[in-house]
Amino acid sequence: MKYVDEYRDGALARGIADTIAREARPDRAYRLMEFCGGHTHAIARYGLEDLLPENVKLIHGPGCPVCVLPMARVDLGLACARDPRVTICVYGDMMRVPGSHGSSFLKAKAEGADVRMVYSTLDALRIAEQERGREVVFFAIGFETTTPPTALAVRAAARQGLTNFSVLCNHVLTPAAMTAILESGEDVRIEGFIGPAHVSTVIGTEPYEVFAKRYRKPVVIAGFEPLDVAQAILMLVRQINQGRSEVENEYIRAVSRGGNARAQDEVAAVFELRESFEWRGLGFLPNSALKLRSAFAEFDAEARFALTEKPAKDNPACECGAILRGAKKPAQCRLFGTACTPDTPLGSCMVSPEGACSAHWTYGRFRERRRVA
């Protein structure tokens, strides 16, 4: 596969790993946070951490929009799904995310709710076109990568007069999450960020410049093949060694400083900022999420179905929050591997393939064994 295989080359990986080992100064630690669910998954699936020296540590941040979705929003989606008029369309990742009382879209489907798994908003629109008698709701999640497709879907629905189509919007913003991490005051020393790959194709590299300047943290935008991540780690190590804090772009083949203007315009036309939005693990963050503009109010499922959020409590022992902030590792959660497994997930970090817990369970949990004397 062109533009894929070359960036998974094991021989090149060994070379870069050797260089990282040579250049990482033995007298210091390099704690790097990656911020993109795709990166969390790639690092685990290819075993990238095995190639890094001991003092280069990767911390998983809140880069998985499924994982940061609070239970209250899942419950909102489920309430909508249980309305007999509604056909709710969700991305595959959302099907098993736990809501309150152990429910999920998959379970709601088994109980008779009309839940359809879709690959794209295009599928949801097609369902709305073909089934005019149904209220078709698209459960929209995702960071800036996934928001433009939702914007286009709303525009298309408006153009085609698809009065039976609406969106339940949970889109969130990457810089807001980064700010929250840096302001959290938690004792999570992060020396640098591996910036998200495909969020950056949309927003460009410019939004990260404030983090480099104000917080003096180097940021390297990385493609999400494992060699891209390895190279980004090397670039961060070099910045840290040289005392620089700049935004560098490893994913130059797809990311520019300004990003995708057309995508940004579409989003701006359809969405506006929510004053506040709850993030699992990070609490309520201001200006961190989007809702539909009043001009598109008829396509807003929250308005159409008069949905009201009810506060929901996570399992008290669930450490998804601390894990999303990078404060704890999955193995440090009491529930990990015991009550909480991919078969019986208690928290979203275990459900989403990009979640730190799921990635660790699926690909990496054998490593714990080696540290036991």
Next chain:
Amino acid sequence: MCLAIPVRIVEILPDDRAKVSLDGVVKTISTALVEEPAVGDYVVLHVGYALARIDPEEAERTLEMLRQAGAAA
């Protein structure tokens, strides 16, 4: 939520659509978010939409950077 793959445009279709191929597997997607898509272009595909064009020169430059990074100091 970042799963995106690089695919090649093999046919332009009306209404901002296109057929793309990844090693012979073909799917119809939307190109509404990229300017002037053309057959032969490589684009990054995410949830049924092309998000960005892949610049072949920059891609080659990246590979070269990767090779050099791995070379002996």
Next chain:
Amino acid sequence: MSHKLDIKQGRVDLSHGAGGRAMGRLIGDIFVAAFDNELLRKGNDQAAFDIAASRMAMTTDSYVVSPLFFPGGDIGRLAVNGTINDIAMSGARPLYLTASFIIEEGFALRDLKRIADSMGEASRLAGVPIVCGDTKVVERGKADGVFVTTAGVGLIPPGLDLSCEKARPGDVVVLSGGIGEHGVAVMSKRENLEFETEILSDTAALHGLVVEMVAAAGPHLRAMRDPTRGGLAATLNELAHASRLGFSLDEAAIPVRAEVAAACEFLGLDPLNVANEGKLVAIVAPEGAEALVAAMRAHPLAAEAAVIGRAVEDAQCFVEMRTAFGGGRIVDWLAGEQLPRIC
């Protein structure tokens, strides 16, 4: 005399399951015609046959695949090959099959005949006749078109005792060919996931291959399994737990066709978790590995047979893998239903 079946336009209705003339017509014109063999022609409720004194193998399976017709096969062909394979994994020679049908009211006779003919063809190709069966019809909406249930019996060659708990540390893991083809072929036709591809299901009867394998390395073989639902990952984990050991795999050695890898990229799936219907995994003592692989490669259904790893001591029964990238990971069972990742 009841009317002739209108295969072209007719549909199955509740009378076809009622046990009367209509059902007799259906069975005769569609099933017996397609499966045609001496035992079946007798028209008894059972098939009676002599059997050599031997250990026997018996299996049963149900087929509920959707869609019923997919690139490279259909539910019928899948049922015949799948059942034969379950018998063959014990090293046994498959002798006879049964086939039962639960048909939804309204199902097109044309499609039923297509499935039956496909089963007859697969059965003849494999040399394993379908000697008895059953037919039921349920109301519209109560069965997704048609469900097929089978059983199979076979004879195990003397001295052969393959079983999944017999693997030992140091044993070699051999895979017969490229993984992921069946699952991808079926998924390509699933609503909301449609993509165009030339990947065909790899559905195939493996008993001929097994004969060659037993001839080449019989005394050294420990266990064989065909990695169907859940893919290679599920099969290896099952074997690991049954034998109370671990496996150490080499990703670069696992054959995956480029198109299958690409389709899996599209869907965000790992080929290791995707179903196969014409492949097998064999665990063999090291002394027999070379001869086994050579014999497999000489057979058309295993031309790409490869050693993909070995069994190791491991109290936790992990299936570990060295990735082509150079790092390590485990190969785990998939949790729940396989859902394509978007992210």
